[in-house]
Amino acid sequence: MSPRQKTSSPIPSAGPAETVQVSPWGTPEQRERRRQIKREALVRAAARAFRDRGYHNTSLDDLAAALHITKPTIYGYIGSKQELLFECFRAGVGQIQSVFAEAEHIEGTGRERLLAAARGYAEAITSEFGWCMVRAEDQDLGPELSEKIKKLKSDIDQGLRRRIREGIADGSIRECDPKMTAFALAGALNWIAHWHRTNDALRPGEIAARLLDVFEFGLAP
Amino acid sequence: MSPRQKTSSPIPSAGPAETVQVSPWGTPEQRERRRQIKREALVRAAARAFRDRGYHNTSLDDLAAALHITKPTIYGYIGSKQELLFECFRAGVGQIQSVFAEAEHIEGTGRERLLAAARGYAEAITSEFGWCMVRAEDQDLGPELSEKIKKLKSDIDQGLRRRIREGIADGSIRECDPKMTAFALAGALNWIAHWHRTNDALRPGEIAARLLDVFEFGLAP
Known part of the structure; x- marks a missing residue:
């Protein structure tokens, strides 16, 4: 409906059966979208709380209080605290999966795609x-x-x-033990979750560049 | 006392006051030594239990049962479960401090001492x-x-x-950000605690060599 039409008929009349009425609850799609936004906010708040106080030292009551909701409201979105930890983990892994998929399509050498x-x-x-991905313990789930987490990792x-291995095959990476080199690289990257502070003076991109410098040179043939 | 002397006088006689009598409780030094051995065994058993089941999932009752002792016996050696976790951490850090001290006296370049x-x-x-040093959470203490742990780390x-920095100064290490490079190296090393299994086919020295290969090349000028 255009604004002109709206102006010409300010009082809504009962339309035919097929016309969608404006409901203050929104459409099913809008409701589902709002639910998703709330669920994401819950997972994000949990991730911050677990990082700041530890998983075992954070209760769903603490979390509910921080979000000005009740614990039953939380259970409307998530089945348990364990499941919440898992969702935090999955959200982080999802980011890594995205960048891995993008890197796959980069035109260049294996080393460039790896970096x-x-x-x-x-x-x-x-x-x-980061904290949930790296520092949460499998035993707590x-x-x-x-x-599931083992599979994602x-x-x-x-x-x-x-x-x-691709880099070794195309000659852009020196002969090395791919398994141990992957462990060394993952360790250097995951360790960021141990020392990084949100108020760090360096931006994430700059941290990545300085940290990966030794790998950039160490992998070169 | 030689076996011959023992044979010639099978029944012990009361010696002069200054003679040390053989006590089934041993000397104070022997008792202190035995106490130390037991304390170390307790810390070692705790480290294994925390690694295998997680800190929060291990109770002092579990630990006492595994050692065939009672919980009050444990409290004769250690004030709390937190203190036990701290002692596990300190035992591991002690090993690292020793190798750091030894490396300091190696004749060679800064890079050789670092590696x-x-x-x-x-x-x-x-x-x-390893698990306690790397994966135990500060919040649990x-x-x-x-x-104290922050200081040791x-x-x-x-x-x-x-x-x-020494290696950069003597020209054996390429110009780099010492802080970020130390984080990358510590991360690669600490991450071993996440993937290493006691039944790993590679011996610790071989793991170290393959893992550090990328740093050996990446740090070279």
Whole structure:
């Protein structure tokens, strides 16, 4: 409906059955979107709380209070605290999966693709999800979620190894042990979650560049 | 006393006052030594239990049962579970401090001293104390022990940075950001605690060599 039409008919009349009425609850799509936004805010707030106080020292009551909601409201979005930790982990891994997928399409050498992926990885670890991705303990999740996390971690590890092997194959990476080199690189990147502070003077991109410098030279043939 | 003398006088006689009597409790020195051995065994068993099940999922009751003792016996050696975690951390850091001190006296370049220190560091992380050193959370300790751990960690970090700066000064290490390079190196080393299994086919020295390969080349001028 254009503004002109609206002006010409200020009082809504009962339309035919097929006309969508404006509801203060919004359309089902709008409601689903608002629900998603709230769920994401909950996961983000949990990630910050776990990072700042530790998983075991944060209760759902603390979290509910910080978001001005009740614990039952939280349970409307998530089944348990364990599941919330898992969602924090998954949100961070999702960022890394995205940069890995982008890096795959870069025209260049295997080493260039590896380093592009590593830069994006570093930036994901500086996000609020870094702590949960790196420092949360598998033992704190039940066997089922723990298995899922192991699978996600293994995929990232295999992604790094594949990039390294590609680089060795195209001559852009020196002969090395791909498994141990992937561990060294992942360790350097994951460790960011241990020392990085949100008020760090360096921006994530600059942190990534300085940290990866030794790998850039150390991988070169 | 020789066996011959013993045979000639099978029944012990009361000696003069200054003669030390053989007591089934041993001498104070022997008792103190036995106490130390038991305390070390307790700390080592705790380190393994925390690594295998997580700190929060291990109770002092579990630990007492595994050692065939009672919880009050544990309290004869250690004030609290937090203190036990701290002692596990300190035992591991002690190993790193030793190799750092040894590396300081190596005749050679700054890069050689740094890599020698890093090799010993890697081997310490493969020990049972690796998990506690790397994966235990500061938040799980009270403010006082947490401060002590921060100090110990900072000393190790500063030790690595010093070695890197020395190497840059003597021309054996390429110009780089000593802080970020120390973080990259510590991350690669600490990460061993996340992937290393006690049944790993590679021995600790071999793990260290393959992992540090990229740094050996990446630090060279």
